[in-house]
Amino acid sequence: MKYDFSQWRLIMKVIVTGGAGFIGSNFIFYMMKKHPDYEIICLDKLTYAGNLSTLKSVLDKPNFKFVKLDICDRDGVYKLFEEEKPDVVVNFAAESHVDRSIENPTIFLETNIIGTSVLMDACRKYGIKRFHQVSTDEVYGDLPLDRPDLFFHEDTPLHTSSPYSSSKASADLLVGAYGRTYNLPVTISRCSNNYGPYQFPEKLIPLMIQRALNNEKLPVYGDGENVRDWLYVEDHCKAIDLILEKGKAGEIYNIGGHNEMHNIDIVKLICDYLDKPYSLIEHVTDRKGHDRRYAIDPDKIHKELGWLPETMFKDGIKKTIQWYLDNKEWWENIISGDYQNYYKEMYGDRKVLDKD
Numbered sequence: 001m002k003y004d005f006s007q008w009r010l011i012m013k014v015i016v017t018g019g020a021g022f023i024g025s026n027f028i029f030y031m032m033k034k035h036p037d038y039e040i041i042c043l044d045k046l047t048y049a050g051n052l053s054t055l056k057s058v059l060d061k062p063n064f065k066f067v068k069l070d071i072c073d074r075d076g077v078y079k080l081f082e083e084e085k086p087d088v089v090v091n092f093a094a095e096s097h098v099d100r101s102i103e104n105p106t107i108f109l110e111t112n113i114i115g116t117s118v119l120m121d122a123c124r125k126y127g128i129k130r131f132h133q134v135s136t137d138e139v140y141g142d143l144p145l146d147r148p149d150l151f152f153h154e155d156t157p158l159h160t161s162s163p164y165s166s167s168k169a170s171a172d173l174l175v176g177a178y179g180r181t182y183n184l185p186v187t188i189s190r191c192s193n194n195y196g197p198y199q200f201p202e203k204l205i206p207l208m209i210q211r212a213l214n215n216e217k218l219p220v221y222g223d224g225e226n227v228r229d230w231l232y233v234e235d236h237c238k239a240i241d242l243i244l245e246k247g248k249a250g251e252i253y254n255i256g257g258h259n260e261m262h263n264i265d266i267v268k269l270i271c272d273y274l275d276k277p278y279s280l281i282e283h284v285t286d287r288k289g290h291d292r293r294y295a296i297d298p299d300k301i302h303k304e305l306g307w308l309p310e311t312m313f314k315d316g317i318k319k320t321i322q323w324y325l326d327n328k329e330w331w332e333n334i335i336s337g338d339y340q341n342y343y344k345e346m347y348g349d350r351k352v353l354d355k356d
C-alpha cells in the first residue's frame with residue numbers, strides 16, 4: 001500500500017484473479033471506475049472462458065496490469081506476489097460450468113481447490129490485508145420447488161450436487177481453515193446466478209440469446225421448471241467492493257438478486273425480446289444431478305453492509321440482450337472454431353423429450 005500525499009488517500013494494490021472472465025472483468029471495470037487511484041493487477045490463465053479482448057478498454061491504463069498466469073503455478077504466483085506485494089487478492093479464477101464439471105471433474109479440482117490454496121499460501125508468505133474468495137450458492141445444494149418459504153442462509157450446511165459445486169465448497173472450507181489456522185484475513189461471498197455483459201455463451205442466458213439470434217434450437221434441460229435466482233453482475237461487483245471495504249475478516253456473505261425465475265420462463269422472455277418463436281424451444285435430456293431451486297436470503301449483507309441488488313431483472317435482461325446484439329463480434333469470435341466442435345460433441349446427442 002502507498003500513500004498519495006497530495007490528496008491523503010490510500011492507494012491499494014489489488015490482484016484480481018480470473019479477471020479476463022465474466023464476473024472478474026466486470027469487477028475490474030467497476031473497481032477502476034469507482035477507485036481510479038487503485039492499482040489493479042489482473043492474473044488470468046486465459047482458458048477458453050477468459051478473453052483478453054474483453055479487457056481492451058483498460059489494457060493501456062497506467063494503473064492496470066495484465067499477467068497471464070495459472071493460479072496453480074506456485075512459482076509464478078510467488079514471484080508475482082514478491083514483485084507486486086498486493087494489499088488485496090480477490091479470487092474469481094475458477095472453472096465454473098457445471099456441465100463441464102460433470103464431464104471432466106479433474107480440472108475443477110485442480111483450479112478451484114489447489115489453485116485457491118496456492119494463492120492463500122502466497123498471501124501467507126508475503127502478507128496480505130484481505131484475501132477474498134468468490135464462491136457460489138451452489139455449495140448449499142438445492143431447495144425443493146414446493147417450499148418457496150425456504151432460502152439459503154450463510155449457516156445453511158454445505159450439501160453439494162455436482163463436481164463443480166463440490167470443488168467450490170472444498171475451496172470455501174480451505175479458506176475458512178487458512179483464516180483460523182494461519183490467521184489469514186479472509187472473507188467469502190456466495191453469489192446466485194449472474195448475468196450481464198461478457199458472459200461466455202455456454203451459460204443459460206447468453207447461450208439462449210446467441211442461439212435464438214442464429215435461429216437455432218434452444219435446449220432446455222428436463223421440464224425447465226428449475227429455479228435460479230438472477231443477479232445482475234454489476235450489483236454483484238458492488239457487493240464485493242463493499243465486503244472489501246466494510247466486511248469483517250472471517251465472515252461469509254451471501255449475495256442474491258432476490259429474483260427467482262424458472263428456466264423456461266427466462267428462455268421464453270428471451271424469445272419475446274428477440275421476436276423469436278417458442279417453437280425454437282426444445283426440452284432435452286436433463287442435466288445429471290440437476291439442482292432444482294436456488295434461493296438466497298441476502299439479509300446479512302443488507303443489514304451489516306447496507307447492500308441490496310439495484311437492477312430490476314426486466315431492466316438487466318434488456319441491457320444484457322442489447323449488449324449481445326451490439327457486441328456480436330465479441331461472442332462470434334469466442335465461439336468460433338474449437339468451441340463449436342466441443343459444443344456439438346458435448347450436447348449433440350442430447351435426447352429431445354416429448355412435448356407435454
Ligand SMILES: Cc1cn([C@H]2C[C@H](O)[C@@H](COP(=O)(O)OP(=O)(O)O[C@H]3O[C@H](C)C(=O)[C@H](O)[C@H]3O)O2)c(=O)[nH]c1=O
Nearest residue numbers: 096097098136137192193202203204219220221226263
Ligand atoms: C446451459 C444450459 C443450462 N440450462 C439450465 C441449467 C440450470 O438449471 C440453468 C442455468 O444453467 P447455467 O449452466 O447457466 O448455470 P448454473 O448451473 O445454475 O450455475 C451458474 O450459477 C452458479 C451460481 C454458479 O456458481 C455457476 O458457476 C454458474 O455456471 O439453466 C438449460 O436448461 N439449458 C442449457 O443449455
